[in-house]
Amino acid sequence: MSEPEESTDQPIEQPLKRSRTGWHGAAILIGVLIAILGFAIAVQVRQNSRSDALSGLREDDLIGILDNQNARADRLRQQISDLQQSLLRLQTSGDRDAAARQQAQQEAAALGVLLGTIPASGPGVTVVVTDPGDKLQAEDLLDIIEELRGAGAEAMQVDSVRVSTTTSFTDKDGAIVADGTVLRLPYMFVAIGDSTTLDTALNIPGGVAAAVRALGGQLTVLEKTKLTISVTRALPQSRYAKPTH
């Protein structure tokens, strides 16, 4: 597109000669050309407005757009796999956490029953000990507790005192005191465990039942299929011992 061509625009206007010979043929030809132009304009305008933006683009632009889309799709796929991995990670760690929490709850419940911090229920025995001669000592009651514990009792109660690892029995003014509470006659024991085993352990020849009878008292064991110990103790605070991991 140089200057000389710019001036070739003018040749359209320059020739002044009128070739009257083929005037009609030329008019028809011009009409056809103009009609083709109008046709092309209409087609192009319609094509441009109807079709989506992509169909009118050239190859280079389309390749660029395709590259962009591919890169974007790759990024999104990468993102999907990342998110799936983190989802998997979170799910597995969640499962582990749930299992650990469940186990911790079970341990807490078992320890709570042993320490007497939570109520307990289950099969067991009630033991009634009478002492008309007032001859029973604290250690005799301790023997009964030890016998029950040895026979597998998991939770015990004397009168209104929940028995745990720190429970003490002392003699005071002719009465027996358990953890600071004066026990009244007849002494009532409740123990949760295998009732038959507990019964057998208490009534074993030469056992605690025999010892009580030798002192003039009476020990009666009642096996129950369902007992509830609702008395609880405060959680003991260890002042010196710290857990080590």
Place this chain on the structure above:
Amino acid sequence: MIAGLALIAGVVLGLITRPTVPTWLEPYLPIAVVAALDAVFGGVRARLDRIFDAKVFVVSFISNVLVAALIVFIGDKLGVGAQLSTAVVVVLGIRIFGNAAAIRRHLFRA
């Protein structure tokens, strides 16, 4: 007159038949249309200057279209099709504006 009627007839025909542009023609059709418009404006101006010649018009019309399409074609082959299309449209646009200005001076004496 004939040209105006032919233009209207062509537009109506294009709207009625609704043809689809073949893919190979797609890059060239807009350029060809602009080139033909340039020729038409030149023809109108020549007519107003009373120097219109049918043969020159027909030849310039066809050659304009072919040269414009050829330039774009070569540009596509060389990898600069988009830029050359722009260049052709700019040049033809300038010419159309020049011819339109001449036509305006003729019609409105301004």
